[in-house]
Amino acid sequence: xxxxxASYRTIFVSELQKNRSxxxxxxxxxxxxxxxxxxxxxxxxxxxxxPGDVNNNGVVNNIDVxxxxxxxxxxGPSRPVVSGDWAPQDPSEPWPETFxxxxxFAFADCDGNGNINSADLNIIKxxxxxxxxxxxxxxxxxxxVGQDPxxxxxxxxxxxxxxxxxxxxxxxxxxxxxxxSFFGMAFTLKFDTLNIKPTTNMGGNAGVQLDLxxxxxxxxxxGMGTNRSEIFMxxxxxxxxAQVAIYRKQNAGxxxxxxxxxxxxxxxxxxIVGLVDLETDSIHVVNNDFEGLYTAPxxxxxxxxxxxxLLQDRAPxxxxxxxxxxxxxxxxxxxxxxxxxxxxxxxxDLFNAQGxxxxxxxxxxxxxxARFDLGRYPEGLYVLRIKTRKGMxxxxxxxxx
Ligand SMILES: [Ca+2]
Ligand SMILES: [Ca+2]
Numbered sequence: 001x002x003x004x005x006a007s008y009r010t011i012f013v014s015e016l017q018k019n020r021s022x023x024x025x026x027x028x029x030x031x032x033x034x035x036x037x038x039x040x041x042x043x044x045x046x047x048x049x050x051p052g053d054v055n056n057n058g059v060v061n062n063i064d065v066x067x068x069x070x071x072x073x074x075x076g077p078s079r080p081v082v083s084g085d086w087a088p089q090d091p092s093e094p095w096p097e098t099f100x101x102x103x104x105f106a107f108a109d110c111d112g113n114g115n116i117n118s119a120d121l122n123i124i125k126x127x128x129x130x131x132x133x134x135x136x137x138x139x140x141x142x143x144x145v146g147q148d149p150x151x152x153x154x155x156x157x158x159x160x161x162x163x164x165x166x167x168x169x170x171x172x173x174x175x176x177x178x179x180x181s182f183f184g185m186a187f188t189l190k191f192d193t194l195n196i197k198p199t200t201n202m203g204g205n206a207g208v209q210l211d212l213x214x215x216x217x218x219x220x221x222x223g224m225g226t227n228r229s230e231i232f233m234x235x236x237x238x239x240x241x242a243q244v245a246i247y248r249k250q251n252a253g254x255x256x257x258x259x260x261x262x263x264x265x266x267x268x269x270x271x272i273v274g275l276v277d278l279e280t281d282s283i284h285v286v287n288n289d290f291e292g293l294y295t296a297p298x299x300x301x302x303x304x305x306x307x308x309x310l311l312q313d314r315a316p317x318x319x320x321x322x323x324x325x326x327x328x329x330x331x332x333x334x335x336x337x338x339x340x341x342x343x344x345x346x347x348x349d350l351f352n353a354q355g356x357x358x359x360x361x362x363x364x365x366x367x368x369x370a371r372f373d374l375g376r377y378p379e380g381l382y383v384l385r386i387k388t389r390k391g392m393x394x395x396x397x398x399x400x401x
Pocket of ligand 2: 112
């Protein structure tokens with residue numbers, strides 16, 4: 001995945017959006033701006049359609065599932081060639097409907113046959129994780145615990161044992177912070193591949209499973225109304241992530257409320273080493289107007305009975321503004337700086353965009369700032385996981401030419 005000049009602006013936008021001190025940016029403005037950037041990008045690409053990349057940002061993932069779900073049921077002109085192959089496809093005539101911000105619904109017709117339906121979702125699955133030469137960051141609306149509704153992982157008992165199947169509840173918002181006119185969400189579950197059974201072979205030991213809570217405020221199939229949602233999950237054991245989308249079924253309309261929405265089942269390995277961590281991240285919740293709703297991530301930890309004392313030693317997620325990363329993008333040295341002078345950097349893990357760990361930088365002595373050389377790596381996007389004495393945070397870094 002390589003970046004060209006056109007996309008730098010977007011990276012800055014993302015950083016600004018995450019910086020909650022700039023509260024003047026309303027959610028709506030940010031979303032409109034994001035879509036505006038997408039349109040800018042789209043015009044560069046002469047409107048060719050890459051099947052499955054519904055939001056046309058260069059990569060196929062769960063955000064595309066959310067876009068597809070929003071357009072499901074629409075009809076329009078078909079493409080000259082009906083194909084879901086991962087290659088630039090000549091576009092159809094523009095469809096009458098667009099996403100808020102202007103992206104044409106034609107992008108959601110992945111196979112190009114003129115109908116947006118489950119066959120197009122299958123194209124997304126076929127082309128999942130594939131990328132174009134240019135990739136723009138998807139927009140996320142990660143919020144702050146205590147200020148925003150939380151996408152919460154929870155369990156009744158954090159003590160586990162080898163081979164156990166553990167239920168992990170997923171809830172959105174609570175009594176104090178309700179969700180108004182929910183349409184859907186996409187997020188990533190990060191999990192511990194060392195201690196959780198592989199999921200790739202779905203016929204065998206499916207280590208991470210997910211089901212909707214039934215009934216719930218987003219899903220009540222036994223009820224007389226149309227209150228129904230659907231679930232999508234793509235698990236990648238090799239980079240320890242499960243990408244999830246939960247969205248309103250076609251014609252279900254919006255729903256408002258809060259509380260449990262789904263439940264993971266996590267199957268432990270036969271040998272458990274240390275602690276088993278789970279975390280929600282890269283959250284993109286949208287309302288029925290497809291506007292982003294800031295939502296706070298959460299973290300959950302299991303331990304065996306022998307290790308149960310370690311459950312006290314939790315690493316809470318830090319606010320995004322707890323860490324400054326500059327210059328970003330950079331073609332050389334970057335500085336990681338903690339805004340809390342009483343906190344200390346303990347380690348910085350550097351991952352590439354595919355999730356492979358490239359390097360672990362350990363702080364040689366207590367420090368509230370550290371520098372490292374991103375110039376050693378090829379142009380592209382990187383993920384930094386910054387561990388401090390008080391918690392942990394991930395940041396996106398861009399290496400420019
Ligand atoms: Ca995409
Ligand atoms: Ca179609």
